[in-house]
Amino acid sequence: MSRDIEPLVKPVIPPFPLDDSLYCLDPKEIAFFRRQTDIQDEGALKTHIIDVQKEAYKVAPYACIRGFDFLHPNMSKLHIYDHILKRGSEGAILLDIGSCLGVDVRKAVEDGFPAHNIIASDIKEAFSELGRKLFKSSSEPILFIPGDVFDPTFLSITPPASSVPEGAMPDIQTLQSLTDLHGRVGVIHASKLFHLFDEEKQLELARALGGLLSCEPGSIICGTHTIALEKGVVRHTVLGVDISYFCHSQESWTSLWDGVVFEKGQVKLETRTSTHDVGGVPFCLLHWSVTRL
Numbered sequence: 001m002s003r004d005i006e007p008l009v010k011p012v013i014p015p016f017p018l019d020d021s022l023y024c025l026d027p028k029e030i031a032f033f034r035r036q037t038d039i040q041d042e043g044a045l046k047t048h049i050i051d052v053q054k055e056a057y058k059v060a061p062y063a064c065i066r067g068f069d070f071l072h073p074n075m076s077k078l079h080i081y082d083h084i085l086k087r088g089s090e091g092a093i094l095l096d097i098g099s100c101l102g103v104d105v106r107k108a109v110e111d112g113f114p115a116h117n118i119i120a121s122d123i124k125e126a127f128s129e130l131g132r133k134l135f136k137s138s139s140e141p142i143l144f145i146p147g148d149v150f151d152p153t154f155l156s157i158t159p160p161a162s163s164v165p166e167g168a169m170p171d172i173q174t175l176q177s178l179t180d181l182h183g184r185v186g187v188i189h190a191s192k193l194f195h196l197f198d199e200e201k202q203l204e205l206a207r208a209l210g211g212l213l214s215c216e217p218g219s220i221i222c223g224t225h226t227i228a229l230e231k232g233v234v235r236h237t238v239l240g241v242d243i244s245y246f247c248h249s250q251e252s253w254t255s256l257w258d259g260v261v262f263e264k265g266q267v268k269l270e271t272r273t274s275t276h277d278v279g280g281v282p283f284c285l286l287h288w289s290v291t292r293l
Contacts, residue, residue: 016240018057020050022067029072036106037136052134056101059126063241064100064192067278074191074224075104076111079272080289084187087218088113092186093172095212096120097149098193102131105142115141119172119181123148143173149205157204158182158211160262178212185212190223198246199231203256210261215292222289227253227273229284238281250286257290268293 023046025033030042039045049071057065064070075081075096085108088094094113096105099120109115120131125146132138147154154177161183170180188209194202213219228234228247235244248256254269272287 016061016066018054018066023050024068025071032073032107032110033071035110037134039136048136049134052101052130055133056127056130059130060124063238063243063278069192069278070100071103073103073107075189075222076107078222078224078287078289079270080220080222080291083218083220084108084189084222085112087186087220088117090186092117092214092219093181093184094118094187094189095178095181095185096189097209098122098190099127099144101127101134102142102144104189104191106131106135109141117172118142119175119178120144121147121149121178143175145175145178147177149178149208150201153177153179155179155208155212156182157207160210160213160266161215163215181212183212184214186214186216186219188213188221190221192225193223195225195245195247199248202246202248203260206256206261210257213292217292219292220289221257224285224287226283227286236281238278248286253286253288262290266293267291 030045033045033049034040037045037048039048053065053068056070075084084094088108089112094108094117096118099105099122102120105118105120108118120142121144123146128144128146131144149155156179165183169184175181190209194205197205209221213221226245226247227250229249231247231249231252233244234247250271250273254271258264258267258269268291270289270291274285274287276283276285
């Protein structure tokens with residue numbers, strides 16, 4: 001990539017050793033992976049997933065890989081998931097930014113979102129092949145575009161669309177960057193992504209995604225990430241790793257979208273919160289959606 005953008009939550013060098021005891025899937029997730037991989041024996045399924053995890057950790061030694069967080073669907077647990085599927089039935093494009101190995105997009109396809117209208121994107125090109133290995137698919141049904149969202153040649157920042165873009169919709173199966181999709185994306189999903197960056201980069205990312213969103217009422221940006229009671233840098237030791245990262249509060253996150261990225265009143269913000277324990281440390285998660293009015 002043309003720019004070296006490092007997240008605040010950096011890979012551990014040398015990586016901490018992997019720990020199979022961190023593997024944990026709930027019954028619905030086990031059923032999902034059984035259907036997707038056609039591996040019915042739970043022990044064999046676990047072995048298969050751990051084998052792929054080991055490969056992924058060599059590529060990206062992040063806590064989400066070590067702790068198996070990349071296996072858990074996020075989008076399907078959002079309060080607006082039915083609306084996302086409805087947008088799919090209406091022909092909307094879905095962009096999953098920070099898609100990792102593609103669990104969310106494959107769940108969306110299983111639930112009825114047309115695969116040919118889905119784009120997955122992450123900075124690691126190897127995630128595409130690792131996703132095929134995880135789901136035991138010989139071909140990729142969903143377009144994966146590797147790229148750095150902070151590289152303006154991959155995704156340039158433009159103001160939110162106020163009208164339908166002129167010209168024909170580009171063929172998404174031949175896209176090399178996301179810039180060609182300005183004002184054309186009906187659903188953007190970004191989970192466990194924003195909190196990897198400082199406040200300035202979070203704003204830059206929000207502006208970039210805002211420029212991709214269609215102006216059609218009902219178009220939506222959504223996701224899940226960690227928040228704090230008051231915005232600022234938070235520090236924890238999780239699974240033996242010292243981490244620090246910038247967190248918005250629920251109030252500052254709402255103000256960011258409704259009034260900064262978009263003009264006041266152009267969008268509707270909906271939020272939910274939950275608590276997630278990682279290595280004995282409770283994290284407050286914000287599940288959010290930004291919908292064009």
